[in-house]
Amino acid sequence: MAGTHKADVIVVGAGISGLCAATWLAQHDVDVLVLEARDRVGGRTWSQPLGDDVVDLGGTWVGPTQSHIHRVLRDLDLHTTPQPLDRKRLLQIRGDLSRYDGTIPSIPLLGLLQIETATRLLESRGKRVSIDEPWTAKRAAEWDAMSMEGWKQRHIHTAKARGLIDIAVRSILSCEPSEVSLLYFMWYLRSGGGLNTVAEVKGGFQQDRILGGAQSISKRLAEALGDRVLLNSPVRRISQDEAGIDVELDAGRMRAARCIVALPPHMAARMHYAPQLPMRRDQLMQRMPMGSSIKTLLQYERPFWRDNGLCGEFLSDNGPVHLCFDVTNPGGPPTLMAFTNGQLGRTHSEMPRQERIARVEKHLHEVFGPGAPKPSAVLEKDWNVDPWTHGCPVGMMPTGTMSTVGSALRTPFGRLHWAGTETAKVSVGFMDGAVEAGERAANEVFDRL
Ligand SMILES: Cc1cc2nc3c(=O)[nH]c(=O)nc-3n(C[C@H](O)[C@H](O)[C@H](O)COP(=O)(O)OP(=O)(O)OC[C@H]3O[C@@H](n4cnc5c(N)ncnc54)[C@H](O)[C@@H]3O)c2cc1C
Secondary structure, eight states, X not given: OOOSEEEEEXXXXXXXXXXXXXXXXXXXXXXXXXXXXXXXXXXXXXXXXXXXXXXXXXXXXXXXXXXXXXXXXXXXXXXEEEOOOSSEEEEEETTEEEEEOTTOOSSOHHHHHHHHHHHHHHHHHHTTSOSSOGGGSTTHHHHHTSBHHHHHHHHOOSHHHHHHHHHHHHHHHSSOGGGSBHHHHHHHHHHHTSHHXXXXXXXXXXXXXXXXXXXXXXXXHHHHHGGGEESSOOOOEEEEOSSOEEEEOSSOEEEEEEEXXXXXXXXXXXXXXXSOOOHHHHHHHHTOOBOOEEXXXXXXXXXXXXXXXXXXEEEESSOSOSXXXXXXXXTSOOEEEXXXXXXXXXXXXXSOHHHHHHHHHHHHHHHHOSSXXXXXXXXXXXXXXXXXXXXXXXXXXXXXXXXXXXXXXXXXXXXXXXXXXXXXXXXXXXXXXHHHHHHHHHHHHHHHO
16 A cells, blocks of 8 residues: 655655755755654754753764865854863873873873874775775775774783773774774774874864754754654655655655665664565664763863863773763853763663762762862763664674675665765764765765656
8 A cells, every 4th residue: 555645755864864865855856755753853963951051962073174064054054163172181091190282192102102003004904995885995804804902902012002992992983992893993984084083173073063052953954844854753664666665654654756764774774674675784784783872961160170271171991981071162151071982881871860970970070170069960861772873973883794794885775775874975973974975865866766
């Protein structure tokens, strides 16, 4: 039985990727409909009030090299504010706490040299990995058989330098080095322009924050699309025949000529498909888990860390806070953003909320003190238990995935096309990648309509 509501194209998911796909199609006079499971748009971006301010519980920063998201920000008349880096940073590694300036962390020289040599090797090998088709690299199978933990054990020999690699992987993918493939990690960094660009503040992907919050992007895109965006509409099943495609909701079906699925692959795997998806695509979706992360936002009466000559940025290989930034908005109350990622993100998730927050506060006060006051307001988001994301920030690939089934990442199946930041060719995993992937899928569909 064919669905009743008709559109040229149905987009599943009103995150940045789905909304950019729909906007591109609407601008090219295509009749498009977006179906979103939640009661809001924005997916992995979610800006919420905290006190009198607005804070980002999901995606936050953009970098100067991310041209796709910057174009969208300009089109939507959204502006950014720089991430402050005017005081010292903190590093806690193997139990030692130290301050540093610039980008060179304070660990012994031997460890720094090892990190430098090993990351150069990572990047020069990465250049042999095609961004479009990383699975075709000559040594794809060999690199895909090794995890980042294996690579670390082979190339880095001092405890502190190993701690820095743990921090880098946990910060970038919110998973443990043992969980991610070397081939995938090289590709991920390459798509962003290298480790420094992906991980750094100045000139990197953490350089600027979006005023009003990152969810403003999706809110404004959805506003322009108007009643072409339907909220509270989880898609359960997608079936296609020679004449069209049916998208099944809890109540009713919609029919279209083509459909773009703009979800992370593990969420796309939770829908049913008829006919069944090609084997490789199905296996890929079974093998792209999300990382694990909890974000805690703490607002204070006074920026006590600045009194101590600190910029609020703090990295730790110990936790419960792995990564922390000062995310105070211009004229807003002093605010810190703390991340608990990877395995600790999972154990933290199982603790009562009050206990989690108390542990985060204690850790921050230990490192930023003395004289740290109690926060005046706290907000927390555990992405691990979010029913429409189930983890964060990105669906990544463990060993043995990219070289075996990775080729199915963007390949359309009949009338079905794939978007979402995971399928991007630039800034994979970031908002910039979500834009590029959405517009690429829209182009693909447009050519076939
Ligand atoms: C804590 C955190 C921090 C991050 N930090 C940054 C950062 O600083 N900078 C950056 O650039 N990126 C960051 N990211 C990543 C960034 O948020 C994502 O890359 C981007 O938002 C992904 O957009 P998307 O449209 O591809 O996917 P999503 O935003 O996940 O959109 C998918 C949409 O599909 C919906 N959906 C799921 N299943 C169904 C279904 N069956 N039917 C209908 N709808 C469905 C979901 O509700 C969601 O709205 C972060 C992410 C998180 C979670």
